[in-house]
Amino acid sequence: MATALIILAAGMGTRMNSDLPKVLHEIAGAPMLVHAMKAGAALDPARTVIVAGHGADMVEKAAKAYDADVTIAIQSEQLGTAHAVAQARDALAGFDGDALVLYGDTPFIRPETLAAMTAARLTHDVVVLGFEAADPGRYGRLIMRGDQLDRIVEFKDASDQERAVTLCNSGVITADSATLLDLVAAVGNENAAGEYYLTDIIGIARARGLSATVVRCDEAETLGVNSRAELSRAEALFQQDARYQAQEDGVTLTAPETVFFAHDTVIGRDTVIEPNVVFGPGVTVESGAMIRAFSHLEGCHVARGGVIGPYARLRPGAELAEDVKIGNFVEIKNAQIAEGAKVNHLSYIGDATIGARSNIGAGTITCNYDGVFKHHTTIGQDTFIGSNTMLVAPVSVGDAAMTGSGSVVTKDVPAGALAVGRARQENKAGFAIRLFEKLKARKAKGS
Numbered sequence: 044m045a046t047a048l049i050i051l052a053a054g055m056g057t058r059m060n061s062d063l064p065k066v067l068h069e070i071a072g073a074p075m076l077v078h079a080m081k082a083g084a085a086l087d088p089a090r091t092v093i094v095a096g097h098g099a100d101m102v103e104k105a106a107k108a109y110d111a112d113v114t115i116a117i118q119s120e121q122l123g124t125a126h127a128v129a130q131a132r133d134a135l136a137g138f139d140g141d142a143l144v145l146y147g148d149t150p151f152i153r154p155e156t157l158a159a160m161t162a163a164r165l166t167h168d169v170v171v172l173g174f175e176a177a178d179p180g181r182y183g184r185l186i187m188r189g190d191q192l193d194r195i196v197e198f199k200d201a202s203d204q205e206r207a208v209t210l211c212n213s214g215v216i217t218a219d220s221a222t223l224l225d226l227v228a229a230v231g232n233e234n235a236a237g238e239y240y241l242t243d244i245i246g247i248a249r250a251r252g253l254s255a256t257v258v259r260c261d262e263a264e265t266l267g268v269n270s271r272a273e274l275s276r277a278e279a280l281f282q283q284d285a286r287y288q289a290q291e292d293g294v295t296l297t298a299p300e301t302v303f304f305a306h307d308t309v310i311g312r313d314t315v316i317e318p319n320v321v322f323g324p325g326v327t328v329e330s331g332a333m334i335r336a337f338s339h340l341e342g343c344h345v346a347r348g349g350v351i352g353p354y355a356r357l358r359p360g361a362e363l364a365e366d367v368k369i370g371n372f373v374e375i376k377n378a379q380i381a382e383g384a385k386v387n388h389l390s391y392i393g394d395a396t397i398g399a400r401s402n403i404g405a406g407t408i409t410c411n412y413d414g415v416f417k418h419h420t421t422i423g424q425d426t427f428i429g430s431n432t433m434l435v436a437p438v439s440v441g442d443a444a445m446t447g448s449g450s451v452v453t454k455d456v457p458a459g460a461l462a463v464g465r466a467r468q469e470n471k472a473g474f475a476i477r478l479f480e481k482l483k484a485r486k487a488k489g490s
Contacts (some may be wrong), residue, residue: 044140044141045138045141046087046140046143047088047220048091049092049144050091050145052094052304054066054096054148059271063101064095064101066079071266073104077109077187079147080113082151087162093116096118105200118324124239143160150281151280168255169226169254169356171215171216171255172265175291179209180198183212184198184201185211186208192256200235213259223244281306294313294316296316298317298318300338301318302321313331314334315332321338325342326342326343326345328344332472335351335353337352338357344359348381349363352370356372358376358481361375361380362379364382367383368386368387370387373391377391380397381424384398387402387405390406394409396422398426401422402426404430408432408434409434409438421440424443426442428440429448429450432452438454439455440452441455441456442458445477447465449465450465
């Protein structure tokens with residue numbers, strides 16, 4: 044059975060106190076909306092509809108950056124969740140299959156849970172995701188009659204007896220798409236808030252003789268984010284789970300609570316990660332690497348046996364082959380570094396290619412930007428770049444070549460050659476003493 048996702052992402056999120064739409068606030072380097080889309084993507088949906096409202100242009104841009112095929116439906120007035128789902132009607136025209144309603148501010152629902160809901164749809168017309176709440180608070184209550192879900196009651200409309208129920212509504216729901224849209228069309232707004240509640244479709248479905256049931260999940264999966272404090276809590280929960288999973292996968296974290304992962308970080312077994320390492324989005328580290336303390340990695344690939352840091356920064360486009368060593372206070376950006384090469388100290392390597400086994404001396408800089416364009420530096424294999432070399436791109440240094448320390452290299456260096464590009468040193472006897480005496484006298488006179 045084909046599945047379509049309807050992801051509700053129209054809310055302003057006033058408690059965030061932000062110009063940014065609530066669903067675009069990030070957890071582990073990705074908007075909450077993307078987390079919801081990733082969970083739904085596990086069902087291989089035939090269509091994905093994002094219902095946007097506040098900041099719709101920004102929401103559309105973020106959604107399409109993750110999946111260019113999504114459709115955006117606009118909810119110009121926020122009149123409730125049933126009204127939001129109804130906005131997906133045109134986008135689902137001609138679709139034959141189930142529709143699953145998710146929420147852009149509920150980032151932690153597991154694919155396995157959604158698969159269980161899909162399985163339950165084989166025997167029930169409508170399936171709702173519920174959870175046993177430790178503190179039911181103001182959640183909507185799921186009122187069961189045997190194994191059937193009889194109705195959903197919002198807290199503000201519930202009786203004292205109904206409020207005593209601890210089985211709560213997550214808001215996630217699935218049904219045949221035509222059935223879902225038909226039920227939504229029948230929802231009224233005769234309630235305390237004057238809104239069109241998606242939850243009302245259960246009562247309508249049961250009155251029509253349709254079956255409904257509940258799939259249960261852990262309460263943590265249903266965590267909704269409505270404030271900065273809840274966003275911080277969600278980040279902490281993500282990191283806690285990511286650290287545990289990394290260790291289960293054979294990664295050593297010497298101080299787990301200080302390591303921060305992105306939503307898509309991939310780390311191979313037998314890699315060791317020292318304290319205070321931060322992974323931005325798009326990082327893959329292969330097995331047996333060492334990421335030393337206070338390093339920051341984003342958009343890069345570290346092959347087997349690499350040693351990074353301490354205090355290293357790998358930026359997007361950094362591609363490191365096996366056994367590459369990147370040392371302290373080194374920054375790599377958009378550069379391919381071949382097997383066994385070393386950039387050990389105080390260097391910037393950007394827009395460059397470095398050959399196998401080459402050694403880049405301390406303080407080396409690839410001068411890649413002329414103020415308008417970026418230019419490439421190519422360094423061959425088995426080269427030795429002397430300390431404090433400035434490589435003014437575009438420039439190349441051939442295999443087994445060398446540069447003298449302190450050189451400014453502006454022309455290509457042939458293979459096997461030594462390039463020295465610095466002014467001849469002159470020693471002026473007694474000049475330093477006379478200069479300091481002159482400066483001190485000037486200072487005394489000025490005071």
